[in-house]
Amino acid sequence: MTHTTALLEDLIKNFVGAHERWCDAKRQLLEGVFLRGAAWEDSSLYASAPSRVPRSSSSSDSRGSEKQRTSSIAAMGWMGTLGRGVGLSAFVVVVAAVLVAKLQPTLFFRVPNVGFVLWAMSGGFMPPIFNPEVHVNHTQFRSFARDGDVIVAAGAKSGTNWLLTTMHALRTLDAPELLYFPDVLRTTPWMELPLYPGESFEERWETMHNEWNRTWWDSPKYPFRVFKSHMTPEGQDSDWLGKDCVHLQSSQAVLPVRKYPKVKFISMVRNGQDVISSFAPFPAMHTEEFRNMWGGFPAHHKNLQACFDLFVPGEAVPSRCFARAWWPFRNEPNVLLLHYTNYMSHPEETIRQIADFLDIKLSDEQVAKVLNFTSFKSMKERDSAYRYHVGKHGVEHALHTFVRRGGLGEGKQIFTAEMQKQYDDFVHKVLPEPDLREWAEHGGDFPEQKK
Numbered sequence: 278m279t280h281t282t283a284l285l286e287d288l289i290k291n292f293v294g295a296h297e298r299w300c301d302a303k304r305q306l307l308e309g310v311f312l313r314g315a316a317w318e319d320s321s322l323y324a325s326a327p328s329r330v331p332r333s334s335s336s337s338d339s340r341g342s343e344k345q346r347t348s349s350i351a352a353m354g355w356m357g358t359l360g361r362g363v364g365l366s367a368f369v370v371v372v373a374a375v376l377v378a379k380l381q382p383t384l385f386f387r388v389p390n391v392g393f394v395l396w397a398m399s400g401g402f403m404p405p406i407f408n409p410e411v412h413v414n415h416t417q418f419r420s421f422a423r424d425g426d427v428i429v430a431a432g433a434k435s436g437t438n439w440l441l442t443t444m445h446a447l448r449t450l451d452a453p454e455l456l457y458f459p460d461v462l463r464t465t466p467w468m469e470l471p472l473y474p475g476e477s478f479e480e481r482w483e484t485m486h487n488e489w490n491r492t493w494w495d496s497p498k499y500p501f502r503v504f505k506s507h508m509t510p511e512g513q514d515s516d517w518l519g520k521d522c523v524h525l526q527s528s529q530a531v532l533p534v535r536k537y538p539k540v541k542f543i544s545m546v547r548n549g550q551d552v553i554s555s556f557a558p559f560p561a562m563h564t565e566e567f568r569n570m571w572g573g574f575p576a577h578h579k580n581l582q583a584c585f586d587l588f589v590p591g592e593a594v595p596s597r598c599f600a601r602a603w604w605p606f607r608n609e610p611n612v613l614l615l616h617y618t619n620y621m622s623h624p625e626e627t628i629r630q631i632a633d634f635l636d637i638k639l640s641d642e643q644v645a646k647v648l649n650f651t652s653f654k655s656m657k658e659r660d661s662a663y664r665y666h667v668g669k670h671g672v673e674h675a676l677h678t679f680v681r682r683g684g685l686g687e688g689k690q691i692f693t694a695e696m697q698k699q700y701d702d703f704v705h706k707v708l709p710e711p712d713l714r715e716w717a718e719h720g721g722d723f724p725e726q727k728k
Contacts, residue, residue, distance in 0.1 A: 392572020424539035435547035522598035547617035550688025618720030
């Protein structure tokens with residue numbers, strides 16, 4: 278009887294929580310965050326993005342294309358139908374959802390288009406394709422990361438693949454036969470990315486050892502192995518993070534930087550406006566097979582404003598908060614904190630800086646080889662290597678390559694005046710320290726290096 282009572286109490290609590298999350302999801306759905314509207318094409322995004330941004334929420338033009346208006350009407354109609362179906366049927370649905378959430382939450386991903394919304398409402402980690410547990414669980418972390426390994430933990434849309442390619446080019450200088458790789462995911466594994474919903478760490482480890490060519494990521498000829506991450510260091514000071522970034526403590530502050538001083542961590546930060554600019558077309562680069570596997574995730578951005586709202590305010594996708602989280606760790610001996618602008622402006626100097634951090638001595642000829650292999654032109658010529666084949670049967674993560682143009686200042690070109698004001702206000706709020714704000718936005722030397 279006690280067990281039954283506890284279960285009912287838990288069901289009621291989950292019902293209340295689900296109702297609150299449902300209301301929030303409804304609001305976001307109607308605002309277009311979850312709508313799978315027509316994806317932007319890259320050319321139209323940068324050619325006329327400001328004209329796509331609503332001038333006024335009351336303007337009929339702000340609703341976008343006819344297809345997007347139809348999607349909005351359909352979404353509202355769907356919500357209305359659900360509203361009329363309250364009562365016993367709604368309770369049954371909620372109870373069923375609670376049971377799924379408790380017993381096998383990955384079943385939500387089988388619901389087309391909105392499965393990831395149900396996953397989020399049930400308390401699932403967002404984004405659903407991340408599993409930071411592999412870093413939090415130190416047994417798992419030490420299962421794959423050993424002394425001398427390098428974890429590349431760049432911010433979202435901040436040159437991650439570029440940095441991974443640089444690491445690989447440096448470690449194959451004495452093994453040129455291993456330079457060219459078929460898939461960046463198999464050469465520099467992304468451990469927090471499940472290959473499919475519900476994949477356990479043990480299943481991933483078995484796949485890496487038995488199904489992948491182990492030489493790709495664990496060759497005895499490599500002086501170090503490389504793993505990818507988008508996480509931030511654990512042990513964050515909540516007062517330092519502040520109320521705008523403290524959510525990272527429970528979601529992404531998981532890398533055991535100080536616990537394992539012989540594991541090296543390289544992070545890279547990018548100008549926040551350019552991060553948003555690069556993120557805008559990002560969801561449309563994923564294949565339908567990938568979205569179907571993850572219940573519709575990631576949904577296309579309805580327009581630039583919808584993408585902007587993911588970052589300002591609140592940062593559902595950490596960018597300025599990512600820079601803030603890494604800043605106190607910049608002088609740790611096993612940490613190298615880079616800036617995208619520095620690498621773009623001074624590539625040879627940055628490559629030598631990375632090599633020094635990895636205790637690699639480079640000749641001028643070797644620097645030239647690394648520069649050539651890591652150029653955007655060269656990487657685009659090998660675009661099939663950056664499509665991230667995931668799933669149990671090699672589903673492509675990206676319809677097109679994740680390697681883009683890698684420019685500077687794109688965000689400023691497409692922001693409206695109102696967006697620019699909101700962004701500037703947000704940055705000053707999240708990064709009130711002038712030295713940190715200047716570096717996070719523009720790169721350059723750390724303040725202690727200027728003295």
